[in-house]
Amino acid sequence: METTQITSPKASIFQSDALQRILAFAGLIxxxxxxxxxxxxxxxxxxxxxxxxxxxxxxxxxxxxxYVIITAGIDLSIGTVMTLSAVMTGVFITxxxxxxxxxxxxxxTTGALCGLANGVMISRMKLPPFIATLGMLNIAKxxxxxxxxxxxxxxxxxxxxxxxxxxxxxxxxxxGFDIPNAVLILFGLAILASLIxxxxxxxxxxxxxxxxxxxxxxxxxxxxxxKTAIYTLCGAFAGIAGVIxxxxxxxxxxxxxxxxxxxxxxxxxxxxxxxxxxxxTMLGTIIGAxxxxxxxxxxxxxxxxxxxxxxVTGVIVVLAVYADIIxxxxx
Amino acid sequence: xxLHKIVTVVVSLILVFTLVAGCTPGQxxxxxxxxxxxAVISKGFQHQFWQAVKSGAEKAAKDFNVEITFEGPESESxxxxxxxxVQAALDKKPAALCLAALDSKALIPQLEKAKAxxxxxxxxxxxxxxxxxxxxxxxxxxxAAGLAADKMAxxxxxxxxxxVIVHDQTSRTGIDRRDGFLNRIKEKYPNITVVDVQYGGGDxxxxxxxxxxxxxxxxxxxxxxxxxxxxxxxxxxxVKELKKEGQxxxxxxxxxxxxxxxxxxxxEAGAITxxxxxxxxxxxxxxVKAIKGEKVEKNIDTGFHWYDKTNIDSPExxxxxxx
Numbered sequence: 001m002e003t004t005q006i007t008s009p010k011a012s013i014f015q016s017d018a019l020q021r022i023l024a025f026a027g028l029i030x031x032x033x034x035x036x037x038x039x040x041x042x043x044x045x046x047x048x049x050x051x052x053x054x055x056x057x058x059x060x061x062x063x064x065x066x067y068v069i070i071t072a073g074i075d076l077s078i079g080t081v082m083t084l085s086a087v088m089t090g091v092f093i094t095x096x097x098x099x100x101x102x103x104x105x106x107x108x109t110t111g112a113l114c115g116l117a118n119g120v121m122i123s124r125m126k127l128p129p130f131i132a133t134l135g136m137l138n139i140a141k142x143x144x145x146x147x148x149x150x151x152x153x154x155x156x157x158x159x160x161x162x163x164x165x166x167x168x169x170x171x172x173x174x175x176g177f178d179i180p181n182a183v184l185i186l187f188g189l190a191i192l193a194s195l196i197x198x199x200x201x202x203x204x205x206x207x208x209x210x211x212x213x214x215x216x217x218x219x220x221x222x223x224x225x226x227k228t229a230i231y232t233l234c235g236a237f238a239g240i241a242g243v244i245x246x247x248x249x250x251x252x253x254x255x256x257x258x259x260x261x262x263x264x265x266x267x268x269x270x271x272x273x274x275x276x277x278x279x280x281t282m283l284g285t286i287i288g289a290x291x292x293x294x295x296x297x298x299x300x301x302x303x304x305x306x307x308x309x310x311x312v313t314g315v316i317v318v319l320a321v322y323a324d325i326i327x328x329x330x331x
Numbered sequence: 332x333x334l335h336k337i338v339t340v341v342v343s344l345i346l347v348f349t350l351v352a353g354c355t356p357g358q359x360x361x362x363x364x365x366x367x368x369x370a371v372i373s374k375g376f377q378h379q380f381w382q383a384v385k386s387g388a389e390k391a392a393k394d395f396n397v398e399i400t401f402e403g404p405e406s407e408s409x410x411x412x413x414x415x416x417v418q419a420a421l422d423k424k425p426a427a428l429c430l431a432a433l434d435s436k437a438l439i440p441q442l443e444k445a446k447a448x449x450x451x452x453x454x455x456x457x458x459x460x461x462x463x464x465x466x467x468x469x470x471x472x473x474x475a476a477g478l479a480a481d482k483m484a485x486x487x488x489x490x491x492x493x494x495v496i497v498h499d500q501t502s503r504t505g506i507d508r509r510d511g512f513l514n515r516i517k518e519k520y521p522n523i524t525v526v527d528v529q530y531g532g533g534d535x536x537x538x539x540x541x542x543x544x545x546x547x548x549x550x551x552x553x554x555x556x557x558x559x560x561x562x563x564x565x566x567x568x569x570v571k572e573l574k575k576e577g578q579x580x581x582x583x584x585x586x587x588x589x590x591x592x593x594x595x596x597x598x599e600a601g602a603i604t605x606x607x608x609x610x611x612x613x614x615x616x617x618x619v620k621a622i623k624g625e626k627v628e629k630n631i632d633t634g635f636h637w638y639d640k641t642n643i644d645s646p647e648x649x650x651x652x653x654x
Contacts, residue, residue: 039548046573047547053572054540150377151654154588166572249535249568251589255377256534293540300544306500306530 021272021284023323028291035298042301049179051290051297056165056182057082057245059289061264062271063193064237066285067230069268070197071209072277073122073129075231076261077136078238081114083257084140085242090153090252093161100161107246108239114140115235119228141258148254155250165247182244186286189240194282196233206230210277266313267292270320274328291316366398369618370420371429371611372413373403374456374502378533379560379587380607383653384456387611388429395619403431407502407533410434417441421450427618430464431456435503439463451621455614457503465621468613468631470605472504475635476511476558479582479603480520482637483512483554486580486600490522491553494545496562498533505530508558508584526552531562538565539572546573554580560587563602567593586652594640601639604651609633 036043061078068075085107093103114136121132155161164181171178197203205226208216217223246252269275270291271284295316299309371388375381385401392399400420404412410433420428421444428450432438435458442463445452454467483493495512499505509528516523526549531538538557542565546552555570557563563583567590570579576598583590583602593599610633620627638648 041548041550044547047544050540050543050547050572054543057536145377150382151379152588156588156592245536249539249564251535253535256536297540297544300529300541301548303527303548 021281021287024271024284024287024291024320028287028294031291031294031298035294035301038298039301042298047297047301049183051293052183052186053165053180053248054297055289055293056180056186056248057241058260058263058267058292059186059286060189060237060241060244061260062267062285062289063189063282064234064241065261065264066193066268066271066273066280066282067197067206068129068234069265069273069275070206070277070280071227071230072213072275073227073231074265074275075115075118075133075234076130077114077118077133077140078234078241078264079257079260079262080137080140080144081111081235081238082242082245082260083252083254084114084144084147085111085239086246086252087144087148087153087254089243089246090155091147093158094153094155100158100164103161104164104243107243108236111239111242112232112236115232115238116228118235119231122231123224123227137258137261144254144257148252150254152254153252155246155252161247162250163247165244182248185240185244189237190282190286193237197282202226202229202233207278210279212278263292264289266317266320269317269324272324274324275321288320366396367426367619367622368398368400368423369427369429369615369622370423370425371399371401371615372416372420372431373401374407374413374431374433375403375405376401377405379653380585380605383607384431384611387608387613388615389611390608391612391615391619395616397426397615397619399429399615404433407433408499410437414438414441421445421448424448425450426622427451427453429453429455429614429618430459432459433502435460451618453614453617453621453627455610457507466614466617466627466629466631468610468617468633470610470633470635472507473511473514475584475603475605476508477515478635478637479556479584480512480515482601483556483580483582484516484520484523486582487523487553489520492524492526492549492551493554493556494526494542494549494552495528495556495558496531496538496542496545496566497528497558498531498562500530505558512556512558531565533559533561535561535564535568538562539568540565542566542569543573546570546575546579552579554582556582558584560585560590563599564589567599570598586654588654591643591652591654594638594643597640601637603635604638604648605635606633606651607653608650 065075065078088110089103089107092098092106093100118133118136121127122129167181168178169181205221267288268285271288273280373381373384388399388401402416413433417438418441428445430452438459439461442452442461446463452464454464456469458467497505497509513525516525527545529541531541538561546569555566557566566581570576570581581599583599586604590602594601613631613633617627636648642648
């Protein structure tokens with residue numbers, strides 16, 4: 001990929017996004033302090049690892065959807081595309097007895113292909129992103145059920161597969177420090193996603209499409225092609241999330257997935273990605289994902305009834321978007 | 332913009348077609364082959380449990396020479412969708428209707444229509460608050476969860492902390508299994524404290540993170556009860572990930588491959604199984620009797636059983652389990 005110099009966007013991004021990112025990060029710190037004071041069982045190594053691993057799936061989905069949201073689009077299909085990818089991984093590894101790496105590749109490719117289909121529907125057939133990806137949500141959900149035969153696919157014959165998520169490369173080097181691989185994958189992908197967004201043409205055009213699509217078109221950008229590429233990338237992230245989930249549960253569960261897209265979008269928004277497009281950072285999204293999982297974990301540790309946990313999460317999302325609006329009004 | 336308009340028109344046409352197709356179901360009443368037609372509306376079709384119910388219903392259809400259709404909404408919270416399905420099924424004028432109601436009250440208007448049309452209704456899996464169903468074939472979930480509580484008390488030695496994960500707080504089975512477990516603990520085992528009851532929506536991944544948080548919050552936890560397959564798989568994953576195998580007594584519900592493996596490996600102490608195939612079979616059997624005007628027992632208890640490592644492969648238990 002071609003790397004290019006970024007001049008003015010960087011400065012403006014820093015100014016406008018910095019506030020919300022700091023807000024989200026400060027919020028995360030406050031959550032940690034409050035929960036640590038409220039329960040001695042919150043700030044333990046194993047619980048923090050628990051929070052990290054609980055973020056892995058949602059975090060990876062959120063990274064992918066951040067690109068799409070920056071273009072002022074939306075992808076509602078990532079939850080069920082994730083499930084379909086997990087099922088395809090299962091088909092390759094368990095049904096067809098192919099090597100694990102090929103199964104992983106099949107999962108990621110499935111995600112990318114669904115993303116590609118989304119991109120074509122949106123940029124060539126001119127369907128609104130909301131409708132196109134809503135259609136894909138149902139298509140992927142249905143296919144996952146059909147292909148799996150309505151049954152979970154298990155990976156019991158390939159113990160290596162589970163290690164993708166739950167093994168610990170770090171734990172093998174530093175005994176006792178068993179951070180699961182899924183967490184490493186999340187951080188690795190976050191860095192990669194950030195590099196793509198900030199250092200490549202694709203990233204630059206992502207912002208360009210979100211700020212002013214017409215201007216981008218007039219200045220000679222092949223809008224349809226780049227948009228398709230962005231949705232494909234988002235789909236590939238959903239595919240990776242599918243592999244991580246399947247590896248953690250040691251099974252592909254065909255009826256899961258719906259609803260995960262909303263958590264991912266919420267993470268991006270809490271992290272300062274603007275739903276009107278043109279703004280967003282991967283660091284913000286990761287922080288947003290951690291805010292959600294820390295909140296859920298902490299409230300559970302305190303045995304807050306589930307009904308109220310849902311209410312609190314909703315309030316946080318509304319507040320985050322409101323902060324975004326205020327910031328916009330000021331600038 | 333022209334393309335946009337065409338797309339809009341095509342999409343609306345498709346929508347209208349599906350609507351029309353949904354409203355005027357095939358003229359199947361009485362069955363194409365002259366066999367009596369029984370509409371079976373379940374709570375879902377995706378879960379293994381419902382697949383097992385379906386196979387039981389199909390077996391009965393074969394044995395009694397009737398035609399059935401088996402359908403259900405995608406998730407167990409879609410009460411509105413089920414109401415539509417029942418409505419559509421009644422429009423086909425079936426000889427009888429078998430129904431696993433998602434909500435014990437919401438479907439009463441449809442049941443009254445069935446009664447007015449002289450279509451006998453047989454409930455299965457869980458009942459409705461109405462006299463209209465001539466019979467209900469179901470597991471006594473309160474008693475079944477009570478048995479789980481007894482086993483829990485026995486295995487943790489009659490005292491200590493236990494936690495519970497249930498699939499949801501509004502469905503009949505969720506409420507009955509939760510209350511059946513909690514009430515038995517309260518009545519018979521004063522030294523056992525239930526430290527937390529949470530709901531995972533039957534979602535394996537969410538239930539896993541949920542169970543982990545509960546175990547973290549209560550380091551002295553001695554036992555964990557999961558009220559359906561998704562919940563218990565979450566508990567098992569949590570116990571494995573926190574390396575607490577053998578330190579927490581895990582008791583589950585229903586079956587599924589992962590749960591059965593865990594029981595065989597000793598990570599899970601045991602589980603309650605219902606008889607899903609029997610539920611499907613007995614509701615269709617009752618429907619056939621009702622069509623013929625024979626007397627049907629009002630409450631058909633389809634039974635439940637405790638199984639663990641020792642009897643999982645026994646001839647009484649094995650046919651009730653599904654992978």
